[in-house]
Amino acid sequence: MSKIRIKDIALEAGVSVGTVDRVLHNRGRVAKDVEEKVKEAIRLLNYQPNLAARSLARNRNHKIAVVLPPHKEDEFWRAQRKGVLRALRNTKDVGLSGDIFTFDDRKQGDLLKLSGQLFSGDYEALVIAPTTTEDAVLILDQCDKHSLPYVQINSNIEREKSQSLGYVGQDSFQSGRLAAKLLDLSTQNKSTVAVLHMESDVKNSSHMIAKEMGFLDYFDQNKGYQVITRRIVEIEDEKKLSDQIEYLLASDDSMKGFFVTTSRAHYIVEVLIKLGRSDIVLVGFDLIQKNIDALKSYKNIFLINQNPALQGFYGVMRLFDYILQNKRVDDKKYLPLDVITLENVSNYSHIQDRDNNDEVYL
């Protein structure tokens, strides 16, 4: 097979390696007939550059900045950060390095404090999880002004092209439709299902709304269900939570399923078990430990995994492609919506922390 070097092309075309180099990178300064000859040789020998040598010779280091919400107490963001770190490890030797910045997405304006560092000139591109929309818009505007390309992950703020390199993350609307399908198939027709927004913070509100929209959309196309929406508050208070659920169940005899739009389905599981209502079908989000545990104690539940680690990973890799491979994309990349039950959870949670499984990308 092939082990064709630039030298071999040069020999074949009867020129020097310098000329081949000029053709390869079209730096000009090559006579047209010679250029054709070289290109022909490249084609003939099916030259494939050795990426290891290339990245070694380039000897560049491109720095990027990654802006994420805090991960201390949030498994979702922790997983995302893991994906980012993995991508950074994998690209370290091939010219990409990065710093991760954390902002408190519960504090209005906290994101803006980073702008000094982000636009210091040290970074040539950005990965950002723009959870606080108003602040993020300002940051992205600055990116445009400074001509800093950026990839959005997890949440997407639609932008006029500009410096945007697109979005990598969840398709919340579709995940709502998926949840609806799961409830549809696992409950009986002519029953009632409820959308439960369980939030303690507002950061996910746009996702929650999109999920509800998708959910409603599905049942708009698949008649026979009554859908109601409730906001569940004071989740931490066991008694109050239980009361809310009990009230909800009492309000409609044909209540068959709940769609929890956040990662807090496990709270509902506890309540349902206590109420002896394990007939209710649940659909929730995210493979956090408490939800995984809930799979074991409750049968009628599906979890939808949105692959947070892959969001971080692909977010960085997209910048890598852009900076070092000259591949520009500015479209959306929706990650798979994994349907998780007790029967298939093991393989997915294994995936989440396969940090050891290190790869390095050229």
Added chain:
Amino acid sequence: MSKIRIKDIALEAGVSVGTVDRVLHNRGRVAKDVEEKVKEAIRLLNYQPNLAARSLARNRNHKIAVVLPPHKEDEFWRAQRKGVLRALRNTKDVGLSGDIFTFDDRKQGDLLKLSGQLFSGDYEALVIAPTTTEDAVLILDQCDKHSLPYVQINSNIEREKSQSLGYVGQDSFQSGRLAAKLLDLSTQNKSTVAVLHMESDVKNSSHMIAKEMGFLDYFDQNKGYQVITRRIVEIEDEKKLSDQIEYLLASDDSMKGFFVTTSRAHYIVEVLIKLGRSDIVLVGFDLIQKNIDALKSYKNIFLINQNPALQGFYGVMRLFDYILQNKRVDDKKYLPLDVITLENVSNYSHIQDRDNNDEVYL
């Protein structure tokens, strides 16, 4: 940050790069105190070898052989082959190359014809999909005799350690349990479900049996269902197939779901639509085009995706880890069992052919 070279360590430890090299690869021939000093410097500076330079300098080429069933008319094997090719592309510049051999798994003994080439000495390891057990055992025995390490993918023949580097593939038993859970949740208690073995070739028989076992195991632990097993034959004959299904449905009024243990669920979909029995819940396997189409025309169906492309990919990558990274594993790696419906299929089929999304691994 890091950009620590061997040279830097040498400087720090007051020795030459040659000595550092000897320590790094423990080639011996280094005084104990000096070795300690170097190791200390490595620790201190947190040295991380530059893998691009490493693979360039090594300038090795390790050849492996990959043995797969034919892919001409089989989307499953085609996907698997794609995964293999992707892994080979990605490792090309870092010292791993491979040849793919095809054997006809419908012909007894065809695999054995390859042994001349496989053991020619050109290859230092093997990835094999041992679908024809008897033949495969002979091949694997020869591997042991020639000290050729091998990774099994897709099907696993249990071996006494030997040269085995483990298994990458599906967990058929668990996929049966998953199918059972899906049917359990989407049908009503006290109903009947049927396992349908639809085979035209025998190669998958062990998988089919394992799937049935898992299915039965689930309903052993979750009572209330009656499970029957049927072999469906003459699949291509529309009339005969329809008759078999009709007979099956007539035999039990409470029949609610079918578990198709092969990738041929789409045949059943056609029949059910014609029979006007779209109440039957189906669980089938594999994201082949006809099944994907079936998702659109039939609501009550789940497909389980066994990630054939990842099987090929990880199979090769495992050899890569072993040969070039010195990481030896000989355990099983079960790939995720993706639950697919019409609502989430788009993201998965996208994954299947992301050939463009090229990465290169060091």
Added chain:
DNA sequence: TGAGATATTGTGTGCGTACACGCAAAAATT
């Protein structure tokens, strides 16, 4: 025709690592 400008092509060095080789000092053997 020839000097100077310009277009075209060739040469050399370095990227960080692996590895072969060689030299010196220490140890073992005679």
Added chain:
DNA sequence: AATTTTTGCGTGTACGCACACAATATCTCA
């Protein structure tokens, strides 16, 4: 004490490519 052998360490080259620079060819216009 002279020698061989072993041990410990440094030097140099190659890997394939990018890129700076040197060198040569071609053209321009007087």
